[in-house]
Amino acid sequence: MFSKWLMNYEETAAVILFCIGFSMMLFNRNLIKKIIGMDMMDSSIYLFLASQGYIEGHKAPIVTGGVQSTEAYINPIPSGLVLTGIVVAVSVSALMMALSIRLYHRYHTLDLDKIVALTGREEA
Amino acid sequence: MSDRKSDLPGGRFVRWLNQDQDVLERQMIAAQNREPDSDEEMEEAWRRERFLEDQKEEEVVASRLEALNERKVPVIGRVVYMLGCMLICIAMIMLLLYTVTTLPGFGGEIDPAQNEVPRRYIEQGLQETGALNIVTGMILDYRAFDTLGESTVLFAAAMVVLFLLRLDPESNRYSTLAASIREEPYADTFYEPKNDSILQHTAKILTPVAFLLGIYVVLNGHLTPGGGFSGGAIVGAGLVLHVTAFGFEDIRRFFTYRTYQRTVVTALLTYAFSKTYSFYTGANGIESIIPLGMPGAILSGGLILLLNICVGFIVTCTVYVLYAVFRKGDV
Incomplete structure (x- = not known):
């Protein structure tokens, strides 16, 4: 098992990073820390995708010297997917931060429990 | 005169096209012109009322928060x-x-991910798209609608952030939020260092370099690593650096909310229509009028250069707008 983890060390790192981000989202009550945790989860997914596309000894998929065989280049699809992921993650982080700013101006706290308590008593 | 114009078929459309007046706007203006004084007063009163309501609500929230802080969790x-x-x-x-x-080994060649799809992209990509950079050829030719959706997501996010954080310039008098961000002693930007000479000298050197590098990366997206997204982000970073060093006055002269809207919508529409044409001709087996060009030349790769420029514009504007909105609540 350990040898497998060492062999797939990039995937292992991605999984650990994902879990750190996930536990940050669960254990922290501060909204900004939750957003940071979410961004860490995003980054771990990029690492995972990029490592899935990597092939030992192959080069980046830019045609040089007219060579066009799968022997020469790594898999280009994960690179394109990571690009999509980065752009969407930027949009989502910007949106979450804007919403946090609005919540802070409304309730003067970033603590999610307090915000929930404040909104809950308002309805009652 | 305007009555005779509106009798013509499509007269309203022509007027709207000439930006004389919006159809709805004209009715609204007519309604407002009837009794201007009372309307203004009513709006003033409504604003004041809402301001007082907001203040009351804020006090209630503050007292509740205090009670919550004292209460034992x-x-x-x-x-x-x-x-x-x-x-x-x-x-x-x-x-x-x-x-x-359970995953296959890292960096191995025998891997379920290495199937016929990447093989096709690598072996036929240069002939079919004309781009040396296979990733660019993939995301801007085979999967171009994916990238269009991405750009639209970016635009939508920027619009929602603007919607959430933009401050009405007229609301300064009655909105406590606007006042707390704009008015000097309470403003978030009040304690920032202004006219920092180290920053200004660095920005003078770095901004042109960032612009040049960004434009290079955008224009060479089909030949070298990079493309519209990375190049646009670099140019946007240059703009942000300039704004941090010299303030917003310079850029406001040519870049406002309206410029942003027009640039991004034009870029998105150009992207959508040119790519629709290319997909239409491709799907129906019609010969496309866009030449693929010599691989390796700057004017090659069919539509990819144009699409990269469009994406570059969208990303540049969005990066700058997000920064400006987060920093001062307006573009």
């Missing part, structure tokens, strides 16, 4: 929550680490 619920979270996290780590052991 129920410890048991917190402990149960923490234990549950720990269980979930540990289960997740176990599951994912177990999954890693």
Whole structure:
């Protein structure tokens, strides 16, 4: 098992990073820390995708010297997917931060429990 | 005269096209012109009322927050929550680490991900798209609608952030939020260093370099690593650096909210229509009028250069607008 983890060390790192981000989202009550945790989860997914596309000894998929065989280049699809992921993650982080700013101006706290308590008593 | 114009078929459309007046706007203006004084007063009164309501609500929230801060937090619920979270996290780590052991080896050639799709992209990509950079050829030719959706997501996010954080310039008098951000002693930007000479000298050197590098990366997206997204982000970073050093006055002269809207919508429409044409001709077997060009030349790769420029514009504007809105609540 350990040898497998060492062999797939990039995937292992991605999984650990994902879990750190996930536990940050669960254990922290501060909204900004939750957003940071979410961004860490995003980054771990990029690492995972990029490592899935990597092939030992192959080069980046830019045609040089007219060579066009799968022997020469790594898999280009994960690179394109990571690009999509980065752009969407930027949009989502910007949106979450804007919403946090609005919540802070409304309730003067970033603590999610307090915000929930404040909104809950308002309805009652 | 305007009555005779509106009798013509499509007269309203022509007027709207000439931006004389919006059809709805004209009715609204007519309605406003009838009794201007009372309307203005009513709006003033409405604003004041809303301002007082906001103030009252804010006081209520503040008092509740104080009460919450004084109250003792129920410890048991917190402990149960923490234990549950720990269980979930540990289960997740176990599951994912177990999954890693079942994956094929890192960097191996025999891998389910290395199937016929990347083989096709690598072996036929240069002939079919004309781009040396296979990733660019993939995302801007085979999967161009994916990238269009991405750009639209970026635009939509910027619009929603603007919607959430933009401050009405006229609301300064009655909105406490606007006042607290704009008025000097309370403003978030009040304690920032202004006219920092180190920053200004660095920006003078770095901004042109960032612009040139960004434009190079955008224009060579089909030949070298890079493309519209990375190049646009570099140019946007140059703009942000300039704004941080010299303030918003310079850029406001040519870049306002309206410029942003027009640039991005034009870029998105250009992207959508040119790519629709290329997909239409491709799907129906019609010869496209866009030449692929010599691989390796700057004017090659069919539509890819144009699409990269469009994406570059969208990303540049969005990066700058997000920064400006977060910093001062307006573009």
